[in-house]
Amino acid sequence: MITNEELMNIAKDVVRNSYSPYSNFPVGAAVLYDNGNIYKGTNVENSSFGLTLCAERNALSTAIAEGEKGNILAIAIYSPKEKMCAPCGACRQWIWEFANNNDIQIILEAHEEGLHITSIKELLPLGFKLR
Numbered sequence: 001m002i003t004n005e006e007l008m009n010i011a012k013d014v015v016r017n018s019y020s021p022y023s024n025f026p027v028g029a030a031v032l033y034d035n036g037n038i039y040k041g042t043n044v045e046n047s048s049f050g051l052t053l054c055a056e057r058n059a060l061s062t063a064i065a066e067g068e069k070g071n072i073l074a075i076a077i078y079s080p081k082e083k084m085c086a087p088c089g090a091c092r093q094w095i096w097e098f099a100n101n102n103d104i105q106i107i108l109e110a111h112e113e114g115l116h117i118t119s120i121k122e123l124l125p126l127g128f129k130l131r
């Protein structure tokens with residue numbers, strides 16, 4: 001299984017493909033499943049700003065489109081513009097949807113201070129999920 005640093009390096013790599021001409025705030029995300037599969041995503045903005053897709057939801061959508069059925073272990077999120085770029089509220093809800101009540105590690109880049117590790121249960125207490 002890959003290390004947190006390696007997963008973060010994948011998020012750092014995909015950020016180069018970000019389409020963020022309006023905010024100039026590129027974000028990259030990499031999702032690791034318990035079978036070792038990894039999916040990447042970056043933010044995709046739009047002239048109609050509200051249609052912007054975040055990096056995390058892009059990565060999760062890619063996993064679903066690829067037919068991934070495993071459990072998510074961790075998500076690394078990176079922006080060169082912000083220390084510890086944390087997932088927005090919408091993305092927290094998306095991550096929780098696929099947590100299956102398990103906790104998921106959220107790996108953030110604290111720049112010169114290394115990685116900051118948190119979890120979806122910490123970032124979204126009492127998360128909502130239909131059963």
Ligand code: THU
Pocket residue numbers: 020023025026027042043044045052053054055056086087088091
């Ligand atoms: N963004 C993400 O990709 N993920 C987040 O969790 C926070 C925000 C993007 C959306 C937009 O393209 C840019 O960051 C500025 O909000």
